[in-house]
Amino acid sequence: MASAAVRPTPQGQVSSLIEEQIIPRLLMAHSSGVGRARPTGTLSVDPAEAARFASLPLDLDADELLEVVESFIERGVSIESIFVDLLAPSARRLGQHWEEDECDFLDVTMGLWRLQEVMRQVALHFPSDHFDGNISRTALFSPMPGDGHALGTLMIEEVFARAGWQTEALIEPKRKELLQIIAERHFDVIGLTVSCDCTNGILSDLICAIRSVSRAPKVQVLIGGRMVNANPGLVDEVGADGTAPDARSAVVLAEKLVAKQLVGSAGFDLRLG
Structure with a gap:
C-alpha cells in the first residue's frame, strides 16, 4: 500500500496474514468438492449497495456479513457479481481506510479476516457448475514471480472457472517454475497480475520467455x-x-482473443480497458 514506507511493520503483518493463512484457506475452498449446489441468479450488485457494503467488514462479524451477502444471492445476484462487484471493492476499501488513517491495524486486520471468511463460505456453498465441454479454453493465472500478492490472482481465476474455463492459479511462483509449467502444459491464456514494482524490461522479458516456451503457439498473455x-x-x-x-x-x-485465433480472423482491436 502507499503508506508502507511509513508503517511497514503492521502492513507487513497484514500481508503475512493474507498470504500465509487466508490464501491457503481460499485454495482449499477452490479444490474442495463439497458444496450445496444451489441455483444462483444473473443480476449484478447495484453500485450504491456495494458502496454501502464496503465498510461493513469493520463492524459486522463473519456470520452477520455472510447473511448480508446471502441476501444479495437470494435476490438473484450472480456469484460472479458477488466476487467482482461486492467483495473485491470491499477489500479495496479496507485498504483505503488503512492508508487514510481512518482505522487502526487491528480493525483492518479483523475486517480482512471477516471478508475472506465470507469469500471462502460463498465458494464452498455455491460451487460453479458451468461446464460447456469446450476443454480447449484453458488459462493459467499467476502473480509476477517475486510478488507475494496473490489474492487478485485467485479472484480472477475463480471468475474464469465460473465462466466455464479450465483454470489453474499459482501462488508465489519462481520464474523457472512458471515457465516450466507453461512449457509442459497447454494454456490458451496466461494471466499475470502485476502488483509489485518491476521494470518494463523484466515484465517484457518474462512475456517473451512465455511465448518462446509455450506449448500453445498462439498463447495470449493478459x-x-x-x-x-x-x-x-x-x-x-x-x-x-x-x-x-x-x-x-x-x-x-479472453473469449474474443481465443476465438479470433481459432477462426484465424484479424484486423480489429479487441483490447478492453
Whole structure:
C-alpha cells in the first residue's frame, strides 16, 4: 500500500496474514468438492449497495456479513457479481481506510479476516457448475514471480472457472517454475497480475520467455494489477495482448482473443480497458 514506507511493520503483518493463512484457506475452498449446489441468479450488485457494503467488514462479524451477502444471492445476484462487484471493492476499501488513517491495524486486520471468511463460505456453498465441454479454453493465472500478492490472482481465476474455463492459479511462483509449467502444459491464456514494482524490461522479458516456451503457439498473455491500472499503456510497452478493468471484462476479452485465433480472423482491436 502507499503508506508502507511509513508503517511497514503492521502492513507487513497484514500481508503475512493474507498470504500465509487466508490464501491457503481460499485454495482449499477452490479444490474442495463439497458444496450445496444451489441455483444462483444473473443480476449484478447495484453500485450504491456495494458502496454501502464496503465498510461493513469493520463492524459486522463473519456470520452477520455472510447473511448480508446471502441476501444479495437470494435476490438473484450472480456469484460472479458477488466476487467482482461486492467483495473485491470491499477489500479495496479496507485498504483505503488503512492508508487514510481512518482505522487502526487491528480493525483492518479483523475486517480482512471477516471478508475472506465470507469469500471462502460463498465458494464452498455455491460451487460453479458451468461446464460447456469446450476443454480447449484453458488459462493459467499467476502473480509476477517475486510478488507475494496473490489474492487478485485467485479472484480472477475463480471468475474464469465460473465462466466455464479450465483454470489453474499459482501462488508465489519462481520464474523457472512458471515457465516450466507453461512449457509442459497447454494454456490458451496466461494471466499475470502485476502488483509489485518491476521494470518494463523484466515484465517484457518474462512475456517473451512465455511465448518462446509455450506449448500453445498462439498463447495470449493478459496483464492486470496495480501497475497496469496506473499505466494502461504498459500493455503495448511490454508486448502483452491486452488488459481489462475487472475480472468480468477479462473473461470477455479472453473469449474474443481465443476465438479470433481459432477462426484465424484479424484486423480489429479487441483490447478492453
